[in-house]
Amino acid sequence: MNIDMWQTFKSVFIAIPTGLSITFRYLFRKPVTEQYPKVRPKFEDRYRGLHYLTRYSDGSERCVCCGLCAAACPADCIYMECAETPSGIRYARIYEINELRCIFCGMCEEACPEEAIFLGHEFEFSSGDRDDFIYTKEMLLANYDKIEKERVAKRIKPMIRQERFQFKKPAAPIGH
Amino acid sequence: MADRETMTLNMGPQHPATHGVLRIELDLEGETVIEARPIVGYLHTGIEKNMEAKTYTQALTMTDRMDYLAPLSNNLVYVQAIEKLMEVEVPIRAEYIRIIMTELTRLNSHLVWLGTHALDIGAMSMLLYCFREREKITQMYEFVSGVRMMASYFRVGGLTDDVPDGFEERVKDILDTFPAHIDEYEGLLTDNKIWRNRTIGVGVISAEDAIDAGLSGPNLRGSGVAWDLRKSKPYSIYDKFDFIVPVGKNGDCYDRYLVRLEEMRQSLRIIRQALDGLPEGPTKSSDGKISPPAKYEVLTGMEQLIHHFKLVVHGFQPPVGDIYHSIESPKGEIGCYLVSDGSKKPYRVHFRPPSFVNISAFNKLVAGRMIADVIACIGSIDIVLGEIDR
Ligand code: SF4
Ligand code: SF4
Numbered sequence: 032m033n034i035d036m037w038q039t040f041k042s043v044f045i046a047i048p049t050g051l052s053i054t055f056r057y058l059f060r061k062p063v064t065e066q067y068p069k070v071r072p073k074f075e076d077r078y079r080g081l082h083y084l085t086r087y088s089d090g091s092e093r094c095v096c097c098g099l100c101a102a103a104c105p106a107d108c109i110y111m112e113c114a115e116t117p118s119g120i121r122y123a124r125i126y127e128i129n130e131l132r133c134i135f136c137g138m139c140e141e142a143c144p145e146e147a148i149f150l151g152h153e154f155e156f157s158s159g160d161r162d163d164f165i166y167t168k169e170m171l172l173a174n175y176d177k178i179e180k181e182r183v184a185k186r187i188k189p190m191i192r193q194e195r196f197q198f199k200k201p202a203a204p205i206g207h
Numbered sequence: 208m209a210d211r212e213t214m215t216l217n218m219g220p221q222h223p224a225t226h227g228v229l230r231i232e233l234d235l236e237g238e239t240v241i242e243a244r245p246i247v248g249y250l251h252t253g254i255e256k257n258m259e260a261k262t263y264t265q266a267l268t269m270t271d272r273m274d275y276l277a278p279l280s281n282n283l284v285y286v287q288a289i290e291k292l293m294e295v296e297v298p299i300r301a302e303y304i305r306i307i308m309t310e311l312t313r314l315n316s317h318l319v320w321l322g323t324h325a326l327d328i329g330a331m332s333m334l335l336y337c338f339r340e341r342e343k344i345t346q347m348y349e350f351v352s353g354v355r356m357m358a359s360y361f362r363v364g365g366l367t368d369d370v371p372d373g374f375e376e377r378v379k380d381i382l383d384t385f386p387a388h389i390d391e392y393e394g395l396l397t398d399n400k401i402w403r404n405r406t407i408g409v410g411v412i413s414a415e416d417a418i419d420a421g422l423s424g425p426n427l428r429g430s431g432v433a434w435d436l437r438k439s440k441p442y443s444i445y446d447k448f449d450f451i452v453p454v455g456k457n458g459d460c461y462d463r464y465l466v467r468l469e470e471m472r473q474s475l476r477i478i479r480q481a482l483d484g485l486p487e488g489p490t491k492s493s494d495g496k497i498s499p500p501a502k503y504e505v506l507t508g509m510e511q512l513i514h515h516f517k518l519v520v521h522g523f524q525p526p527v528g529d530i531y532h533s534i535e536s537p538k539g540e541i542g543c544y545l546v547s548d549g550s551k552k553p554y555r556v557h558f559r560p561p562s563f564v565n566i567s568a569f570n571k572l573v574a575g576r577m578i579a580d581v582i583a584c585i586g587s588i589d590i591v592l593g594e595i596d597r
Contacts, residue, residue, distance in 0.1 A: 053394050138264070138268070
């Protein structure tokens with residue numbers, strides 16, 4: 032019985048205060064929680080959020096409708112139809128991403144040979160309607176124009192072809 | 208027995224302490240468990256079947272979603288299985304980064320285990336502390352790959368991309384702050400009387416039983432068997448690092464708890480050594496048949512562009528054959544069996560998920576004990592239902 036009492040005494044007067052002292056210390060520390068709706072979280076550079084389609088500095092679209100992003104996509108959520116301008120430049124007449132199917136794996140931006148598609152930092156695009164998640168080309172371009180433009184310079188690292196036709200005569204011979 | 212009544216109680220799949228959607232049928236006699244039958248399949252997502260319809264690279268994104276608490280371990284076993292089949296040489300820098308990231312994954316998984324296990328038993332603040340530390344690791348995932356959970360960071364032949372600048376400082380920061388946190392967890396739990404009463408002698412499984420049931424990982428080591436694939440069958444470059452495999456004695460919940468805590472410390476040791484030895488160099492295999500050319504070359508060279516197209520559309524084709532590869536995931540031995548018919552898509556992918564095998568020994572852990580111990584045992588064997596059902 033004495034041992035029992037000693038055990039109880041130990042648990043009440045030693046074990047519990049030891050644990051509580053650890054919890055108690057946290058009262059005086061800075062909280063680590065983020066005040067999300069009030070303060071927008073900061074993401075790392077590589078964060079993969081809502082897609083955007085980029086433009087050349089003259090305002091024309093970079094995407095040439097090659098379909099490589101759709102081929103790389105594991106979720107099969109990119110749909111496009113191609114067309115040509117009178118001067119013979121290919122572009123995507125329709126370019127749609129179903130953001131509900133998308134798993135944000137980033138394989139489209141890895142695949143794109145034109146640096147036309149990227150995953151940006153936008154993440155608040157909830158809606159009550161499924162149709163709102165079919166992002167058309169215009170919406171994806173608007174995402175670039177309105178939100179992602181200043182960040183894109185960082186993403187398009189090589190920035191070789193700032194102008195559309197510059198690549199015909201590269202500054203130095205490359206590769207083979 | 209005639210005067211006693213056996214009651215069958217259904218626990219789960221919506222029970223908060225079943226860590227997902229596990230359902231357990233319990234035969235009870237009063238409060239004593241006669242038999243426990245885990246019933247799985249509520250989270251079946253058809254991952255293995257789905258992988259057959261994707262190229263090898265695309266199918267990688269599915270592996271993240273099996274054990275979503277240890278996505279990079281799943282990535283690793285899958286890409287290493289393909290690398291073994293194709294005999295690909297992985298650059299040494301990529302191997303080091305893989306080790307750092309998978310060991311961080313081990314911390315990640317163990318932290319969630321500790322937080323939820325302690326919460327089940329009644330220690331609320333543990334969950335908050337563990338998730339606070341885990342946040343740093345998910346931040347690391349986001350830092351290197353862009354996503355906090357489904358990283359898909361490894362590729363056949365290396366990594367998606369080299370780590371960004373500042374990687375080493377951030378890993379160092381984790382290394383410096385983490386040991387103090389583990390001490391804190393120990394301070395809260397190890398000598399806590401309630402914790403000890405709820406875990407010591409609960410869910411005992413002997414070494415023979417554990418081996419017979421095919422247990423692996425901390426569940427096996429808690430019973431005193433020093434079997435860790437990182438040591439027993441070194442893969443990647445684990446033979447270069449100095450670490451010990453902690454083992455328990457009694458095979459109860461408390462020993463498994465101690466083993467996992469010590470494993471976190473050992474993981475930190477491995478990360479520190481890997482970080483000190485981190486070499487410079489490429490992070491993708493130089494084999495052009497597997498790794499796409501660098502983005503810069505794709506943008507400037509015609510040949511590279513064509514090659515890039517071919518790789519994305521047709522992928523790579525491993526030779527006809529099959530392979531089994533296994534690594535030590537935080538939960539135990541995760542194996543990947545891969546059959547290739549020589550096309551760009553796997554003919555069959557099968558995983559040996561540690562959680563699935565571990566849960567099969569559940570009855571041994573709880574039979575004859577009180578119903579309250581069932582909760583402690585579920586927490587202690589550390590299952591993830593995404594991995595069990597695939
Ligand atoms: S992020 Fe992945 S799933 Fe989403 S559109 Fe791109 S490739 Fe497809
Ligand atoms: S976004 Fe890139 S990969 Fe996709 S069609 Fe346009 S140019 Fe091709």
